[in-house]
Amino acid sequence: MCVKWVASASDLLVDPATRTIDAGRAHRAISEYDRNTVEAARVVAGHVGGDLVGLTFGGPEATPALKEVLARGADRAIHVVAPQGARIDGHVTAHALAAQIGRIGDVGLVLCTEGASDTYAHETGPRVGELLGWPVVTNVRELGVEGTTLHAVRVLGDVLETVECELPAVVTVVPEIGPAPIPGLKALLGAGRKPSEQVPVGDLGLPDHALMPRTTVTSLLGFVAQRKRIRIADGDAREKVAALMSGLAQEGVL
Amino acid sequence: MWYLTEDREAVLTTVREFVRTEVAPQAMEIDRTNAFPLDLFKRAGELGLLGVTVPEEFGGLGGDQTTHALVLEEIAKSLPVLTVAMGAHSLLAGGLIEMIGTTAQKSRYLAPAASGDIVLACGSTEAVGGDNQVEFSTRAVLDGDEWVLDGGKVLISNIGVADVYVVVAVTADHVDPVTKAGLSAFLIPAGTPGLGVGRPEHKLGWHGSATGSLSFSGCRIPKENLLGPLGGCLPAMFVSATAEFLSCGPVSLGIAEGAYELALAYSLDRVQQGESLFDRFQVTRHKLVRMYAEIESLRALVYSTYAERDRGELCLAQGRLLKVKGAEVSEYVAREAIQLFGGVGTVVDTGVERYWRDAKVMAIGGASVEALMDVIAGLIKRRLA
Numbered sequence A: 001m002c003v004k005w006v007a008s009a010s011d012l013l014v015d016p017a018t019r020t021i022d023a024g025r026a027h028r029a030i031s032e033y034d035r036n037t038v039e040a041a042r043v044v045a046g047h048v049g050g051d052l053v054g055l056t057f058g059g060p061e062a063t064p065a066l067k068e069v070l071a072r073g074a075d076r077a078i079h080v081v082a083p084q085g086a087r088i089d090g091h092v093t094a095h096a097l098a099a100q101i102g103r104i105g106d107v108g109l110v111l112c113t114e115g116a117s118d119t120y121a122h123e124t125g126p127r128v129g130e131l132l133g134w135p136v137v138t139n140v141r142e143l144g145v146e147g148t149t150l151h152a153v154r155v156l157g158d159v160l161e162t163v164e165c166e167l168p169a170v171v172t173v174v175p176e177i178g179p180a181p182i183p184g185l186k187a188l189l190g191a192g193r194k195p196s197e198q199v200p201v202g203d204l205g206l207p208d209h210a211l212m213p214r215t216t217v218t219s220l221l222g223f224v225a226q227r228k229r230i231r232i233a234d235g236d237a238r239e240k241v242a243a244l245m246s247g248l249a250q251e252g253v254l
Numbered sequence B: 001m002w003y004l005t006e007d008r009e010a011v012l013t014t015v016r017e018f019v020r021t022e023v024a025p026q027a028m029e030i031d032r033t034n035a036f037p038l039d040l041f042k043r044a045g046e047l048g049l050l051g052v053t054v055p056e057e058f059g060g061l062g063g064d065q066t067t068h069a070l071v072l073e074e075i076a077k078s079l080p081v082l083t084v085a086m087g088a089h090s091l092l093a094g095g096l097i098e099m100i101g102t103t104a105q106k107s108r109y110l111a112p113a114a115s116g117d118i119v120l121a122c123g124s125t126e127a128v129g130g131d132n133q134v135e136f137s138t139r140a141v142l143d144g145d146e147w148v149l150d151g152g153k154v155l156i157s158n159i160g161v162a163d164v165y166v167v168v169a170v171t172a173d174h175v176d177p178v179t180k181a182g183l184s185a186f187l188i189p190a191g192t193p194g195l196g197v198g199r200p201e202h203k204l205g206w207h208g209s210a211t212g213s214l215s216f217s218g219c220r221i222p223k224e225n226l227l228g229p230l231g232g233c234l235p236a237m238f239v240s241a242t243a244e245f246l247s248c249g250p251v252s253l254g255i256a257e258g259a260y261e262l263a264l265a266y267s268l269d270r271v272q273q274g275e276s277l278f279d280r281f282q283v284t285r286h287k288l289v290r291m292y293a294e295i296e297s298l299r300a301l302v303y304s305t306y307a308e309r310d311r312g313e314l315c316l317a318q319g320r321l322l323k324v325k326g327a328e329v330s331e332y333v334a335r336e337a338i339q340l341f342g343g344v345g346t347v348v349d350t351g352v353e354r355y356w357r358d359a360k361v362m363a364i365g366g367a368s369v370e371a372l373m374d375v376i377a378g379l380i381k382r383r384l385a
């Protein structure tokens, strides 16, 4: 399964004046939704057997992701290391992950989360599937494997769709796939004893264009609640409520 | 932070998740109902939080003291009383078993205690002779193959939920006022005939600590339930109590941080005269800076002391100092936090005043800071600090 090392969204500080985001003091961990994915992968691997490999791509700062994914049940973990400060987008990420999955060999199922908790771009799984030439099943909330066939239930708004495909395949799952138990300290501290590997992205033999980002982030601004500081002081209760209602309607709230 | 290693960061991630998803949602309710947080205690056991420093051979993690401190600090930010229950269980009672228990006793109690399968309590305090064990009147007399206990204890935490009580009793004609020889520790399983368990007191703070009385009336336990040397449990208690006093450092730090975070958020959010309290009033900003300064000083003291402890030092004086200083800082910060909230700070449902109540008990529960100051003074005088 593929996991992403991110800054915890709840720790981001937004400067109310400039709306710029300070992630400097934010706690880092694997993306919140990835935890559900790892657990789902652990359950599937428990049923069908086989090695559960955690895979992450990112700068050197992402190395602790390996321990977390190992603590959550992976048998081994691989960090494809991007150079410090390298620009990474969905295109680069997918190439790096797909190339490493190819190197692992004999992979039956790749699990990604539908979206990461920082960018929520919904693109990594489908891109990886496309690069590998494998079927892609998205928005999955139930998952099972029988022999070489994958059964999955997809969420389409209010509708559930059941699909099947032959393995190998790439599946992107939604958090409703199941809860992610908190790993105990024993598993956490024992994670360091499981095998893990760091592979510089340059060792994957990817062509230059694969590592060239296609998109550029030109600005990143937070939402800041703007207080209007309007006081409705005049009139009796009925008039105040009417003024409040019309004010909310004017703002487009009602 | 200089004391955070990769492993400790990973532990923090787990504890934070536990606190955010399981502890915090229950914190106010536990304070309101005074109910012992047994489900959270058991979960803490499942996650390995009750056995951080317990040797691996006895079912613990064999981890270091600093990691333990980080766990306590993080939990105390949300629910200090859970750390109180953990302290009575693993530091006071468990610590004593680990230090002076026989191999059979360690094997029998430490692993299930580390996993939370059993709850331990430690009963020392008596109605007469709180911090002064010389005056204890609970007695244990050997009768054939059994010890028979008579007497009573007060203000003991984890009562009613505990499966095993570690109890201190007089086993000599008199207790030596200097060496405290004549006191012994015993393991008393819950349900032993003659053991009476009172109702938890309704206290100022630490709601949910299940603190109350124990009585012993012809309470018979097997001879092998003597814990440690006959008449000589006090030196070990002095050391296990040190671990508990040390733990008051990170717990107090957590209490102070919990109150400070609430106060800071409120000061930035609450509008007075067209601006946030923070922007409007210099006095608000200065209060917060002072609170912050106290918290950071306490943090420095806590983690430098724990680093010493990890280097093998007993920290007899510094350990007690952590309780004294921690109680002072947490009480001050929590008190100022209430002040920054104004009127709503006094409303229980706001959730800030409970930090002050918990901080206040910190200065007494386990040992009063005045008694500890005297011990520290003695250590300073003998150049043992």
Ligand SMILES: Cc1cc2nc3c(=O)[nH]c(=O)nc-3n(C[C@H](O)[C@H](O)[C@H](O)COP(=O)(O)OP(=O)(O)OC[C@H]3O[C@@H](n4cnc5c(N)ncnc54)[C@H](O)[C@@H]3O)c2cc1C
Pocket: B088, B122, B123, B124, B125, B126, B127, B129, B130, B131, B132, B154, B155, B156, B157, B158, B203, B206, B209, B211, B361, B364, B365, B366, B367, B368, B369, B370, B371, B372, B374
């Ligand atoms: C919430 C809570 C939980 C507790 N849990 C436990 C537990 O699990 N197990 C347990 O055994 N006990 C427990 N205790 C008891 C606690 O350890 C005692 O309350 C504490 O040691 C003080 O003893 P005391 O209450 O008898 O006060 P006293 O000894 O009567 O002291 C009263 C005051 O006199 C002063 N004083 C007393 N002795 C000295 C001294 N030597 N030097 C200077 N001043 C002194 C202090 O100001 C002190 O506050 C708990 C107490 C509380 C409040």
